[in-house]
Amino acid sequence: MKSDLTFAILLGGALVPDERVRTLVQGARAIAADGGMAHAAALGLKPELWVGDFDSTADDLLARHSGVPRQAFPAEKNFTDGELAVEEAIARGATRLILVGAFQGARTDHALAHLMQAVTLAERGLNLVLTSGTEEAVPLLPGSLTLDLPAGSLMSVIGFSDLGGLSLLGVKYPLQEADIAFGASRTISNVVTGPMTASLQSGRALVLARPHDFSGS
Template sequence: MDTETNNPKTAALVANGTISNFEKIGSHVRSFPYVVAVDGGICNCQQMDVTPNIIIGDLDSAPPELLQQYSDVPQKLFPANKDKTDLELAIEEAASQGMERIVIFGALERRMDHSVYNLHLLRRHPGLLSIESEYETLFVIDHTMEVPCQQGQTISLIPLGGSVQGVTTKGLKWELNHATFNRDFMSISNICLSNSFLVEVQSGDILCCLCK
């Protein structure tokens, strides 16, 4: 999925999860026209030398001294007792600003429950959301999509929400033709044959993991 950072309607959300290479990810985040620090994600912003456009959350994981350092950055505060996570609220804020593409950094955490929940957030906004790390780009496909890639790049397709019907691919080493994905069948470590591949999904949605 092309993040198109030159598009003014593209936003980067920096969450409080693990970022291993601050220099590499920071360089990418700084290319976005709009950056949201999601609660304790302000710590990752500091490590990457990124000044966000806004800080969002209940700020329970944002050190007060760090918030003071970013006192000129607007904050949108929420109560600690709420029905949505800080990341969900940040997605809603970015969408309300008319963003056409939202890329989340630091979404994969040491806590597996948070990581799995964040993956399921992709299913709510297919085509809008993606998650990026140093190692992969993650997004959901629920229709026909042509995905830019590099020859030899590794690609996996995984169902997150039950059975997925009519999965067809073009441009991969091991092609699929109207396959049914479920807990017993999925596509792991397939290989891109050129600079793009096509995935068609007739019913349901699948997580696409494009390794870097």
């Protein structure tokens, strides 16, 4: 049986490099997307490739990582640097992706693109986690998943379509085969109470959690 091959994709969003993030990327191979190389040292990672147009990369960062092989692309292109890095990881055999620095940052459009891209990648059969250190997200497609989140963590389910038959267990406000309209706020701001399981009969969504934020408990 082929074992999972994990790649950490270093993106340009915000990152709090805590122990939870370091555990996620432990043993992973890494590819940096443009300014995402700034996260490499804090996580103890040495990317095997650096891709992008390098329009958001500081000169000192380029100098510090001059030994990392680069794939340079023009600024006017049809793909984001993050998407290029992801596709390169898949070409190298990735079955699991940790998108580091996937939230916040200077570009809301890029953050939204990362969230939507994660869902489409999950539909292609890849296992994904998105993280900023303060927030984590995993795609939720028809089927079920169990999440390792501390009790008291705030969590939400963000739908990218109408959701049919959504069930949530191990949370303060459980659901049992609920139908949720696209854009409805019913699945925002729940609280993890124990081992959490989410299942879905139809639709596409993300489970978004704040593992260190217990203010809702």
